Amino acid sequence: TNTNQSVAFLRNPARLATFGIEGAYSNPAGLAWLDEGWHLTFNWQNAAQERNITSTFAPFAYNINQPGISVRKFKGEASAPFIPSFDAAYRKGDWTISAHFGITGGGGKATFNSGLPMFEAPVACIPGMLTQAGIASDAYSADMYMSGRQFIYGLQLGLTYKLFDNIGNLKQGLSVHLGARMNFASNHYEGYLRRISAAINGQMTQLNPFFTLQATQYETQALQAQQAAQTFRDLAATTTDPTLKAQYEAQASQYAAGAEKATAAALLFNGLASRTADIELDCDQKGWGIAPIIGADYRIGALNIGARYEFQTNMNIENKTKVNTTGVASFANGVNTPNDIPGILSIGAQYDILPKWRVMVGWNCYFDKKAGMSDNKQKHLNHNTHEITAGMEYDLTDRLTVSAGYQNTDYGLSDKFQSDLSFHNDSYSLGLGLRMKFSNRVNMDAGYFWTNYKDYTKRSDNYNGTGLSGTDTYNRKNKVFGLSVEVRI
Numbered sequence: 001t002n003t004n005q006s007v008a009f010l011r012n013p014a015r016l017a018t019f020g021i022e023g024a025y026s027n028p029a030g031l032a033w034l035d036e037g038w039h040l041t042f043n044w045q046n047a048a049q050e051r052n053i054t055s056t057f058a059p060f061a062y063n064i065n066q067p068g069i070s071v072r073k074f075k076g077e078a079s080a081p082f083i084p085s086f087d088a089a090y091r092k093g094d095w096t097i098s099a100h101f102g103i104t105g106g107g108g109k110a111t112f113n114s115g116l117p118m119f120e121a122p123v124a125c126i127p128g129m130l131t132q133a134g135i136a137s138d139a140y141s142a143d144m145y146m147s148g149r150q151f152i153y154g155l156q157l158g159l160t161y162k163l164f165d166n167i168g169n170l171k172q173g174l175s176v177h178l179g180a181r182m183n184f185a186s187n188h189y190e191g192y193l194r195r196i197s198a199a200i201n202g203q204m205t206q207l208n209p210f211f212t213l214q215a216t217q218y219e220t221q222a223l224q225a226q227q228a229a230q231t232f233r234d235l236a237a238t239t240t241d242p243t244l245k246a247q248y249e250a251q252a253s254q255y256a257a258g259a260e261k262a263t264a265a266a267l268l269f270n271g272l273a274s275r276t277a278d279i280e281l282d283c284d285q286k287g288w289g290i291a292p293i294i295g296a297d298y299r300i301g302a303l304n305i306g307a308r309y310e311f312q313t314n315m316n317i318e319n320k321t322k323v324n325t326t327g328v329a330s331f332a333n334g335v336n337t338p339n340d341i342p343g344i345l346s347i348g349a350q351y352d353i354l355p356k357w358r359v360m361v362g363w364n365c366y367f368d369k370k371a372g373m374s375d376n377k378q379k380h381l382n383h384n385t386h387e388i389t390a391g392m393e394y395d396l397t398d399r400l401t402v403s404a405g406y407q408n409t410d411y412g413l414s415d416k417f418q419s420d421l422s423f424h425n426d427s428y429s430l431g432l433g434l435r436m437k438f439s440n441r442v443n444m445d446a447g448y449f450w451t452n453y454k455d456y457t458k459r460s461d462n463y464n465g466t467g468l469s470g471t472d473t474y475n476r477k478n479k480v481f482g483l484s485v486e487v488r489i
Contacts (some may be wrong), residue, residue, distance in 0.1 A: 001341060002152075003387075005085050005102045007043050007484035010447025011433025012405035013389035016348020016362035017306035019297070021486055023155065024087040024100040027348065029297035029307035031089050031096045032162040032175030038090050038489035040205045043102075043445075045083040045482035048407040051076035051110045052477075053420060055117040057463055057470035059124035064139040075419075076110035083482075096160040103340055104154030104183065107422065113143025113190075116420040117472055119193050121464035125274070126198050126207065139199040146191035150419065152341065155183040155245055156466035158293060170301045177295035183187075183313050185339055189284035189331070189421075196276040207276040215269035282322040283331045289315030289338055302352035313341035313373055329453060330374060338372030348389070356395040360405070363388055368412075371438065377422075383412035391431070403433040415458045425453035444488040451478040 005021040009015050014020060019030035025194035053074040061070045085102030120142065127137040158179020158209040165173040197204045229252045236248035291313040298305045321333035330337060348362030369378050391405025407429040418424070433447030453476040463470030 001106050001323045001343065002103055003364065004449065004480070005043075005100065005104065006087070007045065007445040007447045008435075008450040009432070010045070010431050010480055010482045011040060011185070011445060012360065012391035012393060012403040012447075013407040013429065013431050013449070013454075014362045014389040014405045015351075016246065016296075016308070016346050016364075016389065017304050017360060018307075018348075018437075019299075021089055023089050023306075024089055024098040024158075024340060024344070025104075026100070027297060027308060028098055028293065029089065029160055029175045030180060030304070030306050031160045031177075031309070032094070032165075032297065033173070034089060034091045034096065035076070036091050036489065038078075039486070040489070041087045042086040043087075043097065043482060043484040045080075045084060045085075045480055046308040047080040047108070047480045048109065049078040049080070049108055050475075050477040051078075052447045052475045053117055053423075054473040054475070055121075055470065056184070057117070057121055057124065057466075058468065059120040059128060059466075060120070062127045062138060062140050063120075063398040064111035064141045064199075067139065072114075074112055074114055074115070074185055076112045079428035080106060080108065083462040094162040094289035096162075098156075098158050098160065098179070100154070100156040100181075103151055104152060104156075104181065106150040106185070106187075107148075108151075109147070109149035111145075111147040114147060114193070115142075115193065116146050117470075118420045119144050119146070119191075121466050121470065122275070123193075123196055125466050126196070129272075130198060131199070133159065135200060137198045137200055139204065140197065141204060142194070143194040147189070149188045151186050153184045153186070154181045156167045160295075166202035167271070171299075171407035173299045175297045175299075177281075177291040177297075177308075179295075181291045181293060181310070181313075183289050183291060183315065183341060185285065185315060185317050187317060188426055189281055189283045190352070192278065192280045194278045194280075196278075197206070209275060209383035210279070211269045211273035213254075215266045215273055218266035218269060222259045222262035222266055223460065224246045225262060229253075229259060230476070231462045241367055257406055266276075275476050277325075279322045279325045279327075280457060281326050281328075283324060284319040284320040284322075285337070285339075286319035286320065287315045289341065291341060304350045306348050306350075308344070308346045310344040310346075312367065314372070315339050315341065315425030316317070327380040337374045340371035340373070342385075343367040353427075357392070358394075359390075359392045361388075361390050378417035380414045381412045382414055385412065386410050398449050399437040402432075403434065403438075404432040406430060415460075418456060418458050418472075418474060420472070423456065425456055425474060425476050427451050427476075441488045445482075445484040445486070447482050447483075449478075449480040451476075453477065 005025040008022040015026040019033040023030040043182040089098040130137040160177045169419040186458045232252035316336045317339045364387040395402040429451040
């Protein structure tokens, strides 16, 4: 779930009790307090992301590009120069109709130009396997690449109704909201593992053709030995001389044993050829679902409280696979995978300390443990995701407002939940920025949002199925800058 839906969020992520136009996403019931008429805002964001995996695995020391070093860093980079979102609301009397469009979920995108640990670890074991088989080897290399993109586009429509306003001396008001969001998921995975090579007799040799040739040669030897064994069996069956018969049978047994040995070698090298063959993946995934949304907003004096509940979006994504030679069944064409968007409960408050000084707090709970994921990954979470936000705004002048905010996210992660293809990190974020009021009808926001992610370390005694121990440390980096324009008509 991506709650970053406006530049107002970048400059202060505590938006759960806002009654500005950005509340079309974060607090739609608060739109009841807008001025009458149309309110429109367009948000542009620029994001730079990294997703890094630092892996420690003894066989990585055989990598020809980093000989003797058992630690490898797999760097995933992504740049999104244009991330748009749009909000609109029209208020007339007690009614407000609103709409929001943005990238409301998904993990963004990343490109790993050096592949992933799950690809390289089995390759790294090949020199050791060859040495054990009597073929001295002390280096390996391979061409690896992986890119992934996960986006969920959301179109939200809703209706807000003001139940009452300015009741009593404390100026109380209450509004409610009913809406829904159409979510459309679009994922793409593309990657390859090619030209797996190892040092054989001191020279780097591409292994698939080498093993294929070895297998063919042993198959030929096995066939010749089987034919020779059968010839001597036939001779033994036709002779009446006991001495010759014994000699022929001995020769047949010797060739039969040779055939068995050559057949076993052919099977071994065929298996090695299969393991070192090029693999490739090109898979698109699509799916959609609808989430009902309800909300309420209560204001009393200088205090405003907003609440929102988004129901779970039940959604499956279907593979449209062009190429899949990875052996991973979940990427096969036509396969459907659960990709639910969790239900969300959000509660926030805003208080005017002074007419020019406002403070905000908020809490989000994402019910991830009930949202269906691939291979039922949600069952491995220790708890639902919890998020707290806090922020403040101050009007320096009638036309300039400065703001800053804080957000902390705790996912409840576990080793079984984390993987090279999909990992998360607990984090805290800081946002700051300003709002410029050009007139009573035109505003502009500018914001910067930086996230510090906590490293997650995963240790395994069977690292990527190799039977050996290894460690992965997952880390992410994220920086976002944005500008928005708000117009009231």
